[in-house]
Amino acid sequence: MHVELHHITKTFGGLRANDALSLSFAEGRIYALLGENGAGKSTLMKILSGYQPPDSGQILIDGRAVTFETPADALRCGIGMLHQDPLDVPNLTVLDNFMLGRREGLLPKRKAARAALEQHAARLGFHLDPFRYVDSLTIGERQQLEIVRLLSLGARLLILDEPTTGISAEQKQTLFSSLKRLAAQEGMTIILVSHKLEDVAALCEEVYVLRGGKLVGHRHMPTSIDELVTLMFGQSLPPPARRQSALGEEILRAEAVSLTARRLTVRDLWLSVRRGEVIGLAGLDGSGQSDFLRACAGLQPLNGGRILIGGIPIRGKGYAELLRMGVAYAPSGRLEEGLVDGLTLTEHFALARAGGAWINWRAMTALAAEQIGRYNIRGMPHSPVQTLSGGNQQRALIALLPENLRLLLLEDPTRGLDVESTAWVWQQLLARRDQGAAILFTSPDLDEIVTYSDRVLVFCDGRATLVSDLAASTRNPAEQLGELIGGKVYEPR
Ligand SMILES: Nc1ncnc2c1ncn2[C@@H]1O[C@H](COP(=O)(O)OP(=O)(O)OP(=O)(O)O)[C@@H](O)[C@H]1O
Numbered sequence: 001m002h003v004e005l006h007h008i009t010k011t012f013g014g015l016r017a018n019d020a021l022s023l024s025f026a027e028g029r030i031y032a033l034l035g036e037n038g039a040g041k042s043t044l045m046k047i048l049s050g051y052q053p054p055d056s057g058q059i060l061i062d063g064r065a066v067t068f069e070t071p072a073d074a075l076r077c078g079i080g081m082l083h084q085d086p087l088d089v090p091n092l093t094v095l096d097n098f099m100l101g102r103r104e105g106l107l108p109k110r111k112a113a114r115a116a117l118e119q120h121a122a123r124l125g126f127h128l129d130p131f132r133y134v135d136s137l138t139i140g141e142r143q144q145l146e147i148v149r150l151l152s153l154g155a156r157l158l159i160l161d162e163p164t165t166g167i168s169a170e171q172k173q174t175l176f177s178s179l180k181r182l183a184a185q186e187g188m189t190i191i192l193v194s195h196k197l198e199d200v201a202a203l204c205e206e207v208y209v210l211r212g213g214k215l216v217g218h219r220h221m222p223t224s225i226d227e228l229v230t231l232m233f234g235q236s237l238p239p240p241a242r243r244q245s246a247l248g249e250e251i252l253r254a255e256a257v258s259l260t261a262r263r264l265t266v267r268d269l270w271l272s273v274r275r276g277e278v279i280g281l282a283g284l285d286g287s288g289q290s291d292f293l294r295a296c297a298g299l300q301p302l303n304g305g306r307i308l309i310g311g312i313p314i315r316g317k318g319y320a321e322l323l324r325m326g327v328a329y330a331p332s333g334r335l336e337e338g339l340v341d342g343l344t345l346t347e348h349f350a351l352a353r354a355g356g357a358w359i360n361w362r363a364m365t366a367l368a369a370e371q372i373g374r375y376n377i378r379g380m381p382h383s384p385v386q387t388l389s390g391g392n393q394q395r396a397l398i399a400l401l402p403e404n405l406r407l408l409l410l411e412d413p414t415r416g417l418d419v420e421s422t423a424w425v426w427q428q429l430l431a432r433r434d435q436g437a438a439i440l441f442t443s444p445d446l447d448e449i450v451t452y453s454d455r456v457l458v459f460c461d462g463r464a465t466l467v468s469d470l471a472a473s474t475r476n477p478a479e480q481l482g483e484l485i486g487g488k489v490y491e492p493r
């Protein structure tokens with residue numbers, strides 16, 4: 001199946017999100033769509049997959065013009081999209097979720113559906129338990145389920161919008177080898193939207209680059225990462241400089257903590273963190289690192305042990321009280337936990353900052369405008385958060401963090417951000433640290449952990465081990481960390 005986009009234009013108010021874009025996708029090939037946050041990638045892919053119509057321009061499949069009113073129309077023509085933020089229905093089992101979108105009579109029996117699910121999963125090398133509830137799955141597993149569902153519904157062109165944010169290195173490898181097999185052996189076309197240029201280099205054969213809604217480049221791989229960065233931003237970036245901050249008093253203490261993570265129990269976790277420190281929490285998806293972060297925010301109970309903040313045990317304190325003690329938590333599921341679908345940026349600042357029942361909207365609009373400028377968010381005070389691009393939603397989440405914090409708990413703080421915004425967000429976070437905050441963060445990106453952490457807490461098999469001399473290692477530190485989270489025993493030197 002050969003798919004062409006011809007002069008696609010889409011505007012939102014005065015903004016040209018896509019400006020006369022023409023791209024072509026051949027059968028059996030793997031493409032990357034690159035561009036900085038807000039460049040127009042998701043907009044274009046939503047048009048190609050029937051989620052929204054273009055203002056003008058055409059989609060051609062094997063030379064024939066098609067129009068899609070709905071995603072189901074696109075899927076009937078063989079185009080399926082895996083979204084940046086998961087759109088599935090979490091309170092169903094894997095099997096029920098898989099059966100969504102099937103026409104009545106196509107697969108009347110759960111038994112047949114189950115066989116189809118297992119057959120498609122096996123074809124891709126995925127392991128999915130049909131009877132688990134979707135909300136107990138990791139992001140990586142939910143994504144596998146959605147891919148299986150799209151393929152079983154006949155997708156021949158698969159669009160993946162930032163599929164590697166939030167999944168483990170292991171799940172990424174499984175995903176990439178399945179995608180390569182689908183393209184090479186079954187002639188599927190794959191389009192990867194991503195900010196991870198190493199992923200693009202590992203997977204893709206051709207690259208399209210967007211900037212400001214326009215197509216600014218088309219390259220065949222291999223192309224150097226430097227050249228791609230230059231195309232995306234108009235310049236290449238200097239590597240981040242790392243520098244430690246003066247340490248203050250102990251702010252966080254975990255004593256013999258035991259807690260239940262998604263699939264295992266973490267036992268006997270000890271940690272002492274001082275102001276001015278950055279601690280990375282590393283582990284395979286679901287190993288307890290996010291749960292520990294939530295526990296420090298008073299959002300998850302412990303099975304045993306205790307957590308103290310500034311010497312005060314937090315047991316029985318809710319998040320609101322911890323916030324008053326200078327602790328803030330930012331989750332990675334932007335539209336699930338952090339931001340409220342339907343509310344504008346100004347309304348978010350009012351929720352986060354206004355005290356009392358009476359809200360000074362003029363002041364809140366001014367605050368929103370100021371933060372939009374400071375955090376370089378592409379949006380307006382009155383923009384509903386769901387209309388922001390993924391990266392701009394993440395910036396909004398960071399901008400919403402209160403001032404004068406003592407402890408920042410961040411789950412995957414640069415999820416979905418382009419390289420430039422990632423460096424920029426860390427600049428903001430490290431400035432907070434220099435003002436005396438301690439930072440605990442998780443990230444599936446081991447390079448990010450190695451680059452920004454003073455010490456790393458490695459979660460593996462229910463244990464949490466502190467590693468402090470990674471950067472001093474002569475071997476590639478990220479590779480070494482990868483072995484540790486995969487279960488290799490750590491031997492202090
Ligand atoms: N429904 C909408 N209403 C208003 N503006 C929108 C809407 N959807 C997208 N935009 C705007 O269009 C521009 C392009 O957004 P898009 O989501 O396509 O960017 P992107 O390249 O996917 O960025 P990211 O890497 O951050 O996900 C952004 O400025 C965004 O705010």
Ligand SMILES: [Mg+2]
Nearest residue numbers: 042084389390
């Ligand atoms: Mg996007």
